[in-house]
Amino acid sequence: MDRSKLSRRTWLATTSGVIAAGLLRTQADAVRLEAQETPEGLRDPSKVPGRPTSEVGARAPGEQPRRLVRNQNLSSSSRTPLQDLNGTITPADLHFERHHAGVPDIVAEDHELLIHGIVDRPMVFRMADLKRYPCVSQTYFLECSGNGGGAYSRDRMPTDITVQALDGLLSTSEWTGVPLSWVLREVGVRPGASWMLAEGGDAALMSRSVPLDKAMDDALLAYGQNGEAIRPEQGYPLRLFLPGWEGNISVKWLRRLEITDRPTMTRDETSKYTDPLRGGAARQFSFVMDAKSVITFPSYPYALPDRGWWEIKGLAWTGRGRITRIEVSTDGGRSWADAQLQRPVLSKSTVRFRHLWEWNGGEALVLSRATDETGYIQPTVHELWDVRGERTSYHQNHQRAWKVASTGEVTFGLGDLV
């Protein structure tokens, strides 16, 4: 191969308006290229036999994404590295965690689900029973109701926070399970029933009240995640899954459902997961996750190395169905442009959005805002705080912002808007 024929890469505009990234090849690169023909070139991977096949694969040594672990307390969380991921699927071993008494070690063969209360036939189900039912698989997001809420407030507005630390309590999986409605039909829900208590088999006995309407709609008794069995941190061997609702109510390690005629008012829905409002009132049973979007690139601590075209990328989702529009602003919300949505846009799942932006080297404040099929528009931080107050860490789905300095350095920019 005659290397002299290779063009060095330069800025090239194309007719489509898509302008390519040009990173000039340095002299050092050229030297290194030549070195491949020296004895050191034996490191060329095409010159040596590769590794054999294996029963289970592993990531490349240079690709080791990690969840962000906040602490090692019994009640803790870990966050998905949103900045490292493409597309929408979250690898199961990077799905965020939130548990109140650690991850229990459950043997599937020993696990049982009791369904009782206002029913004709109280029953105990084993995993083999549940797996004999017909099942369905759907891709859904799961988000903790506290996602993005605790990391800052009007009084404490960090600039050095990553999208993982801020909004990493969000993940997306293909979930497989039995529609709960099919199982409830079998136990025979009796007239007068209107709620259901869901109880986990962890040491916290995590317990939430679920309106029966949701249980009969799209609720799953889920045992599969991204093709395989649900991971232990996600509720192995069985979790409730309530699409579009706050994560904690999709009770993990599910061991009991009690059909009731009222909410049970458990510790987990009174001492927490209740949202303070302005004026001392509180909103309870705020189940649905409203439309939200986050920008994953550019975000702290990335620094844009040069001016020109960059693709702003992010994720959007809504618990109320489908995202219909994503807009991006690079001037702090004064003007907006429509971003592209990656098709297909699934209901109650994440959608990847992208927007090509020509950075002129000046300061910029980059935001995104989502609209869903109900017409709901992701609010600004002021719009949300005016209603909800800034003292709660739940359901803080307002627009996020990243500030790009003239140096290219990116920092969390919400402080510029507060």
Added chain:
Amino acid sequence: MDRSKLSRRTWLATTSGVIAAGLLRTQADAVRLEAQETPEGLRDPSKVPGRPTSEVGARAPGEQPRRLVRNQNLSSSSRTPLQDLNGTITPADLHFERHHAGVPDIVAEDHELLIHGIVDRPMVFRMADLKRYPCVSQTYFLECSGNGGGAYSRDRMPTDITVQALDGLLSTSEWTGVPLSWVLREVGVRPGASWMLAEGGDAALMSRSVPLDKAMDDALLAYGQNGEAIRPEQGYPLRLFLPGWEGNISVKWLRRLEITDRPTMTRDETSKYTDPLRGGAARQFSFVMDAKSVITFPSYPYALPDRGWWEIKGLAWTGRGRITRIEVSTDGGRSWADAQLQRPVLSKSTVRFRHLWEWNGGEALVLSRATDETGYIQPTVHELWDVRGERTSYHQNHQRAWKVASTGEVTFGLGDLV
């Protein structure tokens, strides 16, 4: 809790026609239940603190799916455990492998893609260059052209073969990458170009010729798989991805694309990946994977423990777009019933299908057949062999069969049809 109120599970018919699986609780179960209230009950996972959060999760000890490794030769394959998986996504560490000289160890920062030939501007791209382009993400199947072909022939028809050993060279991922057309626009493909040589950076220098039409259509320069970086066995850091086409042409560890005016007739497309036909002719460049379906349950070595309702489950896909219909037969192909397709049905991806079957305890021969949006119907083994012959192991997409004995034992049943 008063356990005396718990009903033992019995066969229960529901109005929907969905009949539940009834596994009678044994006396031993009842004894075991009581034992939870003895000191041994301390093993109850709700009575002990769980494990803390972690940076990377691991599967439950009881859930350890494995690829099936045929041998440890330099040219080898490993197969996805289709019988263990739900839904459609294949966990990245269980994606099938097929390589001709092992898995090379490539450092992404050192990897380069040369694009040259009949172009205005030959160029070398590094991974950082490619990642600065806009990207897309789509869920696609990938299947080896030899999938299911080498395991049997008219002369040798095993009964003790699993769906993994038979058809496990099939996997599905959400792939992320740059549309190749955008990059080719930048190097400037010149008039007269009609083909492209794609060369891998492994020790086999795996090389295939690709019609330029496909390269300009939906081909990807892919670097992402199920959210994360492509795994080493799948071509890290960069592979060509040609949706719907036979797996080997989606060249892994991609290091060179040469734009040409004819196919290059490489070793990899003459010594193999050419399909013998009846009468001594051969079919070359048989790129597209035609419609196919496989039943993953029931399959060897499972044995149905009792009569009654069972859900027949499987996967279907076509390289020509969308699957439109799946039919299931339990009488060796004499009569057929429509199976349910899990929505959404994506183009050039797998779709999960299901069919409720009431097994009466007699012998049964269970088949599935797929129809795609072009009207193509997955052929019977005779229909396919009449045209293609049974001496090739490529593109053997005919209907598979599982035989259910009166004992409930399931064996590969194609021999009953040959």
